[in-house]
Amino acid sequence: MQEAPDGQIDQARDTAYVRIEALAKRYPGQTGAAVDGVGFTLARGDMLALLGPSGCGKTTVLRMIAGLVPADAGRVLLAGRDLTAVPIHQRNIGMVFQSYALFPHMTVAENVAFGLEMKRVDRASRTLRVRQALDMVRLEGLDSRPVRRLSGGQQQRVALARALASEPDVLLLDEPLSNLDALLREEMRSEIRTLQKRLGMTTIFVTHDQDEALSMADHVAVMHGGRIVQFGTPEAVYERPADRFVAGFIGRANLLDGHVLGHDAGTHVTVEIDGIRRFSVPLHGAAPAPGTPATLVLRPHRLKLLDATTPAGPQAAHGTLESLAYRGDLLTLGVRIGAQLLRIEAPAGRSAAGTVPAVGAAVAIGWDTDAATWIGI
Amino acid sequence: MAVVALSSASPHNRGLKAALLLPGLLGLALSFLLPLAWLLRISFGSNAKATDWTLQHYASVLADTFYWKVAFNTFLLAGLVAVLAVLLSYPIALFLARTQSRWRGALVALAIAPLLTSTVVRTYGWMVILGDQGLVNGGLHWLGLIADPLPISNNFFAAVVALTELLMPYAILAMLSGLGRLHADYEDAAALLGANRWRVLWRIVLPLSLPGIATGALLVFVLALSSFVTPRLVGGGRVFVLATEIYGEATVTLQWPLAATLAILLLLLFGSVITLYQRVLTASERRLGEAERRMALSSKPLHTALYRSFIALLYLFLLAPIVIVFVVSFDTRPYLSFPPESLSLASYRLVLQNEAFLHAFRISMGVGLAAAALALAAGTGVALALRRPGRGNGLLGWLFVSPLLVPNIVLGVALLLVLSVLGLLDSWAGLVLAHTGITLPYVVRTVSMGLRAVDPRCEEAARTLGASPATVFRRITLPLIAPGVVAGGVIAFLISFDEAVISLFITGTRTSTLPVEVYRYIEYRTDPQVAALSVLLILVSVVAVVVVERLLGLRKALQ
Numbered sequence: 001m002q003e004a005p006d007g008q009i010d011q012a013r014d015t016a017y018v019r020i021e022a023l024a025k026r027y028p029g030q031t032g033a034a035v036d037g038v039g040f041t042l043a044r045g046d047m048l049a050l051l052g053p054s055g056c057g058k059t060t061v062l063r064m065i066a067g068l069v070p071a072d073a074g075r076v077l078l079a080g081r082d083l084t085a086v087p088i089h090q091r092n093i094g095m096v097f098q099s100y101a102l103f104p105h106m107t108v109a110e111n112v113a114f115g116l117e118m119k120r121v122d123r124a125s126r127t128l129r130v131r132q133a134l135d136m137v138r139l140e141g142l143d144s145r146p147v148r149r150l151s152g153g154q155q156q157r158v159a160l161a162r163a164l165a166s167e168p169d170v171l172l173l174d175e176p177l178s179n180l181d182a183l184l185r186e187e188m189r190s191e192i193r194t195l196q197k198r199l200g201m202t203t204i205f206v207t208h209d210q211d212e213a214l215s216m217a218d219h220v221a222v223m224h225g226g227r228i229v230q231f232g233t234p235e236a237v238y239e240r241p242a243d244r245f246v247a248g249f250i251g252r253a254n255l256l257d258g259h260v261l262g263h264d265a266g267t268h269v270t271v272e273i274d275g276i277r278r279f280s281v282p283l284h285g286a287a288p289a290p291g292t293p294a295t296l297v298l299r300p301h302r303l304k305l306l307d308a309t310t311p312a313g314p315q316a317a318h319g320t321l322e323s324l325a326y327r328g329d330l331l332t333l334g335v336r337i338g339a340q341l342l343r344i345e346a347p348a349g350r351s352a353a354g355t356v357p358a359v360g361a362a363v364a365i366g367w368d369t370d371a372a373t374w375i376g377i
Numbered sequence: 378m379a380v381v382a383l384s385s386a387s388p389h390n391r392g393l394k395a396a397l398l399l400p401g402l403l404g405l406a407l408s409f410l411l412p413l414a415w416l417l418r419i420s421f422g423s424n425a426k427a428t429d430w431t432l433q434h435y436a437s438v439l440a441d442t443f444y445w446k447v448a449f450n451t452f453l454l455a456g457l458v459a460v461l462a463v464l465l466s467y468p469i470a471l472f473l474a475r476t477q478s479r480w481r482g483a484l485v486a487l488a489i490a491p492l493l494t495s496t497v498v499r500t501y502g503w504m505v506i507l508g509d510q511g512l513v514n515g516g517l518h519w520l521g522l523i524a525d526p527l528p529i530s531n532n533f534f535a536a537v538v539a540l541t542e543l544l545m546p547y548a549i550l551a552m553l554s555g556l557g558r559l560h561a562d563y564e565d566a567a568a569l570l571g572a573n574r575w576r577v578l579w580r581i582v583l584p585l586s587l588p589g590i591a592t593g594a595l596l597v598f599v600l601a602l603s604s605f606v607t608p609r610l611v612g613g614g615r616v617f618v619l620a621t622e623i624y625g626e627a628t629v630t631l632q633w634p635l636a637a638t639l640a641i642l643l644l645l646l647f648g649s650v651i652t653l654y655q656r657v658l659t660a661s662e663r664r665l666g667e668a669e670r671r672m673a674l675s676s677k678p679l680h681t682a683l684y685r686s687f688i689a690l691l692y693l694f695l696l697a698p699i700v701i702v703f704v705v706s707f708d709t710r711p712y713l714s715f716p717p718e719s720l721s722l723a724s725y726r727l728v729l730q731n732e733a734f735l736h737a738f739r740i741s742m743g744v745g746l747a748a749a750a751l752a753l754a755a756g757t758g759v760a761l762a763l764r765r766p767g768r769g770n771g772l773l774g775w776l777f778v779s780p781l782l783v784p785n786i787v788l789g790v791a792l793l794l795v796l797s798v799l800g801l802l803d804s805w806a807g808l809v810l811a812h813t814g815i816t817l818p819y820v821v822r823t824v825s826m827g828l829r830a831v832d833p834r835c836e837e838a839a840r841t842l843g844a845s846p847a848t849v850f851r852r853i854t855l856p857l858i859a860p861g862v863v864a865g866g867v868i869a870f871l872i873s874f875d876e877a878v879i880s881l882f883i884t885g886t887r888t889s890t891l892p893v894e895v896y897r898y899i900e901y902r903t904d905p906q907v908a909a910l911s912v913l914l915i916l917v918s919v920v921a922v923v924v925v926e927r928l929l930g931l932r933k934a935l936q
Binding site: 066067068087088089090091092093094095097098099101102103104105114115118119162163166172 | 835856857
């Protein structure tokens, strides 16, 4: 978790532009807390993805930042301003709802103008800024259309334009792409990302889609059971997952249990996985004592099928092909080595054709030296 | 400390909720809870002043074989009517559920629109149809098929026929919503498994529509159980049911404690039938499970000409009293007879010159508007309050619809007793109070329905865009529920405008409403003047129906 550096206030304002402190929420009649001590900081202009399975508390965090859900404990600070006791309508926050929540009795332009009207922007500049906002999301010429007669993609753009028109301090997006079909979702992903970077708009969005989080955000906060279990760059949460949950939730992973054998020169730790062999993994932090239980993460695409005659060694092992699925761009193979079932993803296509063994055949698999990541237990 | 969220239960919000509830609660207490409590009290007193406690009325009623006969009669009438109404309504409901005609909307409206015309008017229509010189007897005589009129008026038979037609729209409504659940896939699956059309109907459609049929049957049964105007008028004073007895004791013999006792007993019967039914329904729902809850429109039209003619006949029966009233209103003779000899607007001219009718019309309009306005103001507040989260919402919601579960004949006696103590009998205030009470549940329901359709996210979005709670209500919530509020107002006006039973108990000559005036008129006469007046009443209803249909969809509003 990032901490704001002690130092000059101006600097703090930019690096800790959004500062969330120990937010907690328990809904009446529910066992356990929905949100249990969530805190993070976000620099101005950055985009953060709150990522997690449904029920992990990510939407509640977002709604507490907006003020839509009163927090039981904790604080929300924006540009040094404590928002915790500020009513929703005075927070200057832009929000795009999962259902878009466009006002059904208003036209596109009236929807976009609503926030400006609330800020008492005069009519002339209102019209101008509505036009600008609609141009920005490429919806020119739809001003007087009733929102009921828009496609899903158009509604999503109107919602975005409405949230951005009044120039909020921070933009919140609640599962913004979940109601769009797959193709449109890809398109909107890059569009929102481009727009966010161009405007330098500090943005927090909630998603359960790891692809979305990894491809759009500067930082990802992985949430589980009301807590942030890992906060880092997309690369960090994917390559160096903090625990089993993160490893399993983000991307596909083989989780192998074993124990620590020892370490070499303080940079690598050697882990023995029962039935397979030893892996040498880069070490982060203090070296564990030999004998400590450990879990390794091996991404399926970092494993490859080798010629069955390859001798077993530090980077290869023998097993049996147990399952095989063709997925167009990929082949997914299940290889059993002793008690472990390893999932392998290999690119499908002409080059792979003819080399794929039959189910039940003896195979050899190999990996690169840096393929495995150690996640402790 | 500012209010942080719409939903937070801060003291400020609780105060607001209480303030929103207060007018509604007051209205409910004065027009419903207090009268019912007083009714119960009076039934245990030897006089209408409640100075002592006694069980003598219950004892004498239960010991008297006459009342047992009346009760049997009441159940027989209600049972026959329920069976007939279900038999005649099911084909219509089935037809409406699956027709692909572009007239479907109009046909649905036509089937249930009679609900929004006055009971008195439709009952009058049946008197014209079944009377000694009416449509049936007059027609048969004219054809030379009979010499003397058939005994089809002023008796039990007439009451059964008229009540069946009057209550059919309720059965159609209930069954339609039941049939809406039928998934066309079930029928396709059965057909693919080799069932022919009749077997599909018998083995698949009918069993799956049983809950709808049961609801329709119950609704008709309880409404028939407590019906008053129709058995009284069509029965010509020769059909004795609990409701007519209650009215007689309350207004003719003036034995108020006895009337109160009978009303309480009727209420108990009413309540036990509904409770019993709820038990049965929950059990059968549990058995059918969730699968049937998927809403889907069955799309298997039954295309035979025979079937269509049958449906047309049923529609004819359903609309007969309204159509007949319309035809008779142009008759020239001063007495009721069929077919009309020549056509004129003479009856309309007479109506418009009839000072009693005009006075009653003004009363009805005034009371309707006042009651609708009061019910709207109080009911909208209640609906808004019930939308805010809170512990007592379930109970409050139930409380505000509970007047719908009490027959008007019971409420009528109860209000008579209370208003007489308050000195408000035959007064504007008393009438408006009573009508506000009976229309309040409809307004609460209609506005609540409108509020349910409002996406709370829209209100939240407005908050994040800088709108204060008051602005959100004015700019977002209110415009979105406006159709529901207007529809609620129109329905409230119409219910008040058409209400006859309660008004009969609490009005005298000064404040008698139009339906009451019509009732008292046709108790003794059936001349075409009333037909003309009825047409005018129907026209008021039609205007209201069109307004509601435009704003809300009639079927949704009445359910």
